[in-house]
Amino acid sequence: MASVDGFSHLVVHVTDLNRSEAFYRDIIGLDVIGRDLVTDDGPNSLLALNTRQRLVLVEVPEVTAIRPNSSTIHHAWLLTIDEFQRTRERMKKAGYDVDDSRAQFRAMGENSMDIFDPDGHRYQIQAYAPEATQVITEDIGPIACGHVDDFAVGSVKTFVKGKFCLVRLPDGFLALSRWCTHLNGLLSWKQEHWEFYCPMHGARFDRRGIARPKGRPCPPLRLHPVSIDDAGVVTVDPGTAITRSDFDPSQLTVPAATTREAETAQAGKGA
Numbered sequence: 001m002a003s004v005d006g007f008s009h010l011v012v013h014v015t016d017l018n019r020s021e022a023f024y025r026d027i028i029g030l031d032v033i034g035r036d037l038v039t040d041d042g043p044n045s046l047l048a049l050n051t052r053q054r055l056v057l058v059e060v061p062e063v064t065a066i067r068p069n070s071s072t073i074h075h076a077w078l079l080t081i082d083e084f085q086r087t088r089e090r091m092k093k094a095g096y097d098v099d100d101s102r103a104q105f106r107a108m109g110e111n112s113m114d115i116f117d118p119d120g121h122r123y124q125i126q127a128y129a130p131e132a133t134q135v136i137t138e139d140i141g142p143i144a145c146g147h148v149d150d151f152a153v154g155s156v157k158t159f160v161k162g163k164f165c166l167v168r169l170p171d172g173f174l175a176l177s178r179w180c181t182h183l184n185g186l187l188s189w190k191q192e193h194w195e196f197y198c199p200m201h202g203a204r205f206d207r208r209g210i211a212r213p214k215g216r217p218c219p220p221l222r223l224h225p226v227s228i229d230d231a232g233v234v235t236v237d238p239g240t241a242i243t244r245s246d247f248d249p250s251q252l253t254v255p256a257a258t259t260r261e262a263e264t265a266q267a268g269k270g271a
Helices: 015-030 081-094 258-271
Strands: 008-012 031-035 044-048 055-060 073-081 110-116 120-128 143-147 156-159 164-169 174-178 189-190 195-197 226-228 232-235
Touching: 008 015, 015 031, 015 044, 015 055, 015 081, 073 081, 081 110, 081 120, 143 156, 156 258, 164 232, 174 226
Parallel strands: 008 055, 073 120
Antiparallel strands: 031 044, 044 055, 110 120, 143 232, 156 164, 164 174, 189 195, 226 232
């Protein structure tokens, strides 16, 4: 199977070539190369992106921008954060609505706005600020999570303070950061599916913090250090994040025999 390493051009049908050329030049910021340089049925304008690709506007009598029974057909432009901010200001001055109607569903550092061309073609304009991929920690000091005996094998407990989940696997404990390693969306534990889920872009991770094979490919979730004192109290430090490339059993914090186990063992000896 041949691989595709990019696309050459995008063809967009418009009903007024002059009006649309001005929109893509002055509002979107593309460079006009020239008119009727492409063999097509109708007057056309060729515009250049700064990434080698081209946009071809072809004038036709009628345009259907949205397919029947659908409101999600769109194209997207990905800009740098500086380009995004300049574009946003330019569009705002031109009278376009630049608010993000889905802001509450965005990952940290993810910027997006929708804009429609004169014929109703929808474009999503996106940019990712540095905080979208930075390692996030909370410098609030160690958090005492409870006694070893409080956590059954297989259990996952979510901590709002510190934004981590404490997982007890058969061989020990892991404290997993709830910040997704794709972009910084906040994960939630889905007990019914036995996985961590990111509502921003659908990433899924198992209880070891490893991305599901058939899901979005992501690095493993980051770890926070776990310690267990002589009394069996489990403590997590959310101020330190440990990046890893895979799961290894050495990452587990292994508890000594718990109080309950010790009592059971002693009772067995007495019997």
